[in-house]
Amino acid sequence: MKPSPLTFTDGVVTIRKFRRNDKFRMAEIANNEKVAVNLRDAFPSPYSVEDAQKFISMCLGQEPYQVFAIEYQGEYVGNVGLHRQNDVYRKTAELGYFIGEAYWHKGITPRAVNLICEYGFRELDVIKIFSGVFSFNTASQRVLEKCGFEREAVLKNAVIKNGKIWDEIRYAKHFSPLAGS
Numbered sequence: 640m641k642p643s644p645l646t647f648t649d650g651v652v653t654i655r656k657f658r659r660n661d662k663f664r665m666a667e668i669a670n671n672e673k674v675a676v677n678l679r680d681a682f683p684s685p686y687s688v689e690d691a692q693k694f695i696s697m698c699l700g701q702e703p704y705q706v707f708a709i710e711y712q713g714e715y716v717g718n719v720g721l722h723r724q725n726d727v728y729r730k731t732a733e734l735g736y737f738i739g740e741a742y743w744h745k746g747i748t749p750r751a752v753n754l755i756c757e758y759g760f761r762e763l764d765v766i767k768i769f770s771g772v773f774s775f776n777t778a779s780q781r782v783l784e785k786c787g788f789e790r791e792a793v794l795k796n797a798v799i800k801n802g803k804i805w806d807e808i809r810y811a812k813h814f815s816p817l818a819g820s
């Protein structure tokens with residue numbers, strides 16, 4: 640069967656366009672303080688099915704398409720997305736992701752990140768993809784290192800999360816035509 644457009648796989652992990660009924664699993668997975676603590680306060684916590692529904696609608700309305708469902712063993716397990724920047728930063732996209740706690744530590748996210756970076760450099764006309772990670776989130780820093788991102792900067796005391804101040808570590812990956820990425 641021919642894969643539908645906007646589906647990319649490395650044989651183990653697949654990223655694909657959202658389906659409306661992803662909202663149920665998305666809400667279950669996202670409604671977890673251990674996920675939310677690593678993300679901006681704009682990420683709802685608690686996280687409802689209505690929150691997931693609104694998010695999916697927003698993503699499905701974007702042109703070009705930028706946020707994907709992550710699938711592992713045929714199941715929706717999380718999200719990975721790019722957010723193309725504006726103005727003089729328009730050749731840059733911000734990367735974000737989360738997966739459900741039950742799927743952590745299986746090497747799923749690095750595979751999803753590699754797939755979306757290939758898509759971003761190929762389809763979104765960007766030359767740089769960056770992510771900002773709270774300093775305590777060593778698992779996410781490892782994900783980016785394993786995907787060939789460079790630790791580009793430490794933004795001192797940039798973040799307040801749950802009443803505490805943290806540094807933000809900026810990681811970036813650059814389009815490198817000679818490397819074929």
Ligand SMILES: CC(C)(COP(=O)(O)OP(=O)(O)OC[C@H]1O[C@@H](n2cnc3c(N)ncnc32)[C@H](O)[C@@H]1OP(=O)(O)O)[C@@H](O)C(=O)NCCC(=O)NCCS
Nearest residue numbers: 674677736737738743744745746747748772778779781782
């Ligand atoms: C951070 C996150 C995306 C990691 O995804 P993942 O698919 O579990 O990533 P990996 O399996 O590659 O593991 C990443 C790192 O976690 C740590 N880790 C792995 N297994 C571990 C274990 N059993 N115990 C503790 N830490 C472990 C390791 O540092 C690992 O790197 P390594 O493979 O070099 O040892 C996931 O934990 C998550 O969704 N967290 C909540 C949301 C979030 O933090 N999003 C990113 C915001 S910047």
